Amino acid sequence: MAATATASAGLPGKADLAELAEWVRIASVSSDADRAHDLRRSARWLVEALRRTGFPRAEVWETAGLPAVYASWPAADPAAPVLLVYSHHDVHAVDPSEWQVTEPFSPLLRDGRLHGRGASDAKGQIMSHLWALRTHLAQRTAPAVTVRYLIEGEEEVGSVHLADLLSEHADELTADVVMVSDSMLWSLDEPTVCAAVxxxxxxxxxxxxxxxxxxxxxxxxxxxxxxxxxxxxxxxxxxxxxxxxxxxxxxxxxxxxxxxxxxxxxxxxxxxxxxxxxxxxxxxxxxxxxxxxxxxxxxxxxxxxxxxxxxxxxxxxxxxxxxxxxxxxxxxxxxxxxxxxxxxxxxxxxxxxxxxxxxxxxSSTISDPYRTPPDAPALMALTRAVSHAYGAPARHIGNGGAAPGAQLAGACDAPVLFFGTGLPGDRWHGPDERVEIRALRLGVSALTRFLDELQTGDTPARQKV
Incomplete structure (x- = not known):
């Protein structure tokens, strides 16, 4: 298929996968109080990765619980759209006795997959954004759109302080479009875009x-x-x-x-x-x-x-x-x-x-469902980007899980998109979690294209993109 050719080139390469593996080694299990120091290590690691990428602002945001990470890189054009990417750097609990391919925090590359807790949910997804941005910046000194990241550390325990972050940092989290990067593809051979959670x-x-x-x-x-x-x-x-x-x-x-x-x-x-x-x-x-x-x-x-x-x-x-x-x-x-x-x-x-x-x-962390407005230009831009990466038209589907789409849409007054590099067989929350390297490459290709599509969209910044 066309997707095979598209995904076979570019990022991530060996050095990029080694970078992801280094992050996976940090056991950022948010449900384990004894791992709070690892959550802080994980947040600091991500801040350094963002700074290596070139973000002029990247920092840890403390909460009453576990730390989040914020980063911002203004576009050269002040009128360019603002993209806020949301995800999480904490990971689900593990029972090491159930893991057979490798230990949970000893990442292993085998047969086109990287195994380890968080490799797919969601550290691999976050790194796809960084790799895509690095590709996007190969011929630029600043991104074509203003890029902001909010990567929380409590998603696996119900995002208990996300509302506080959104309220306390409202000015820094303004956006024209929000992208939740904690989602799944349907398959490696069928291009799809999640339009509802x-x-x-x-x-x-x-x-x-x-x-x-x-x-x-x-x-x-x-x-x-x-x-x-x-x-x-x-x-x-x-x-x-x-x-x-x-x-x-x-x-x-x-x-x-x-x-x-x-x-x-x-x-x-x-x-x-x-x-x-x-x-x-x-x-x-x-x-x-x-x-x-x-x-x-x-x-x-x-x-x-x-x-x-x-x-x-x-x-x-x-x-x-x-x-x-x-x-x-x-x-x-x-x-x-x-x-x-x-x-x-x-x-x-x-x-x-x-x-x-x-x-x-x-639970106090109940969440409403969310559907991306079907006529949102940003959804069309993402659809075009995914279609380009796969070399075939992308369909719109839903997602079986939940995500804070409605919460982010309300706080940011912006449409929310969903994009991830996970697959149903990645074993999220189970033993032997893994990520397909080809899925990461498709993700990088789609996200790189999306930044260009978002810049050239026909809707001005500060309106619903």
């Missing part, structure tokens, strides 16, 4: 049926079992057709925009290949919709974790006093996270039973 509501449900764990020989058959009650409720979250049962849950679900409908309906999808790539055994879900439609255009409910009883001792003969579940709801336009949180509370109230106590905690 789902929102999310996360919650923890804890049920108690007794003051303490009970001996089943004394009470079995006559005592409340918190684990059984939790399983009953989890089973009630969706009906036989796969639809979520929260009251009014689907009332605000909007039909996909025409550009997304066309992309979802025409992107090649092979179920067996997708299952092999993602490692899943099946593809259940809402009846009447294809897997891509469920991923990009329909909401969902998931159980992220179930716990009951003692896990450090044998369970023989015990009835657990307490059981808990971590729940995750993915939302689509035009659902609102706060409304879904209320629907969850109403659903629980409807299904309570005597003999148990119920404690529902909803």
């Amino acid at each position: 789902r929102g999310s509501v996360t919650a923890s449900l804890t049920i108690r049926g007794a003051e303490r764990d009970l001996h089943s020989g004394a009470v079995s058959g006559a005592a409340a079992n918190a684990a059984v009650e939790l399983c009953r409720l989890v089973g009630l979250l969706s009906d036989a057709s796969g639809r979520v049962t929260l009251p009014d849950f689907y009332d605000a679900v909007a039909a996909p925009a025409p550009n997304l409908r066309a992309g979802v309906g025409t992107v090649p999808f092979d179920l067996a290949d997708w299952q092999a790539e993602t490692g899943t055994f099946g593809a259940p879900g809402e009846a009447g919709y294809t897997a891509p439609e469920r991923l990009w255009a329909r909401p969902s409910a998931e159980v992220a974790r179930l716990t009951a009883g003692r896990t450090d001792l044998p369970a023989l003969g015990l009835i657990p006093a307490e059981a808990s579940a971590d729940l995750l709801f993915r939302l689509v336009p035009d659902q609102r996270a706060d409304q879904v949180a209320g629907q969850l509370r109403a659903w629980l109230a409807r299904h309570r039973r005597p003999g148990f106590t119920y404690d529902l905690e909803i």
Whole structure:
């Protein structure tokens, strides 16, 4: 394919991959309090990489939690558009015993992939922007558009201080267009542009049926079992057709925009290949919709974790006093996270039973879904850039995960684009995370072209690009 020829040349080369590997070695796990010093090492490393690239301003921004990184490089033309790139330098937690190819923070280049935690999510994506900018600057002394970066250090723990950063640094984060670089490609052979992301509501449900764990020989058959009650409720979250049962849950679900409908309906999808790539055994879900439609255009409910009883001792003969579940709801336009949180509370109230106590905690870091305006010139510029990199027309698709698109759009009063170099098989949040070198090269090619496309767009700066 044309993409093969395009991706085979240019950045990243060996020195660039060594640079990425050096960053991956820093274990910036935001959920581990003992790794806070590594988050600061990671932030300082990125600041130095930005300065090596030529950014006149690159610095660590402290928060009440973990540090973010900010950088800014003005265009030669003060009237040029302003691009704000958002991503994160923290990484998901690891269990080293589950990793087989290499240890999580001992990056290994093998068979066209770089293995290591953060290689894809999202350090590789950030480096793609730096490599693209270096290419863009080969014949310039300043970028064609003003480039700003906001790289936070708490995305993997819910972006708990992102709102504070956006408020405290509003003047420095003004932009004509925002690009979230924490996303996935559909495949290496099918050019696509993400034009919508789902929102999310996360919650923890804890049920108690007794003051303490009970001996089943004394009470079995006559005592409340918190684990059984939790399983009953989890089973009630969706009906036989796969639809979520929260009251009014689907009332605000909007039909996909025409550009997304066309992309979802025409992107090649092979179920067996997708299952092999993602490692899943099946593809259940809402009846009447294809897997891509469920991923990009329909909401969902998931159980992220179930716990009951003692896990450090044998369970023989015990009835657990307490059981808990971590729940995750993915939302689509035009659902609102706060409304879904209320629907969850109403659903629980409807299904309570005597003999148990119920404690529902909803995370403060819920997020709304976001859809890039289909007529935004910047979206068209990105589409042209991706098409150029692949050598074929790009389709618009959605993203199965969430991103702070709505939050960034509101804070910056600008349209938000999504671009990443991840792939469904990159094993984000799992063992043996990896990034395809060809995906990074395609990303560099597309991002380099995008800077030129954004500069030559027909919309003046300081308007919605």
